[in-house]
Amino acid sequence: MTQAAKKLPRIEINKKLCKGCSICVDFCPTDVLEMGGAVVTVKNLEACTRCQLCDLRCPDFAIQVFD
Numbered sequence: 001m002t003q004a005a006k007k008l009p010r011i012e013i014n015k016k017l018c019k020g021c022s023i024c025v026d027f028c029p030t031d032v033l034e035m036g037g038a039v040v041t042v043k044n045l046e047a048c049t050r051c052q053l054c055d056l057r058c059p060d061f062a063i064q065v066f067d
C-alpha cells in the first residue's frame with residue numbers, strides 16, 4: 001500500500017487587502033512566506049505548521065490559513 005500524500009494547508013492571501021507590511025513574514029516561525037513585490041506570497045507551503053500566527057497578526061485580515 002502506498003503512503004497517503006501529506007495533506008497541505010491552504011493559505012489564502014487577499015491581494016486587495018494586503019498592504020505589504022511584511023508582519024506575517026516576520027512572525028512566521030517556519031519561513032513559509034515572503035514578500036513578492038507589493039503583496040505577500042507563499043514560498044514554502046510544505047513548511048507551514050498551521051500555527052495561524054500570520055492570520056492572527058495581520059492587521060488587515062488579508063491572510064487566512066485553512067487546515
Ligand code: SF4
Pocket residue numbers: 013017018019020021022023024025039040057058059060061062063
Ligand atoms: S501582515 Fe497582512 S497586510 Fe501585512 S504583508 Fe502580511 S498579509 Fe499583507
Ligand code: SF4
Pocket residue numbers: 011027028029030031032033047048049050051052053054055065
Ligand atoms: S500558519 Fe504559521 S507556519 Fe503557516 S504560514 Fe502562517 S505563520 Fe507560517
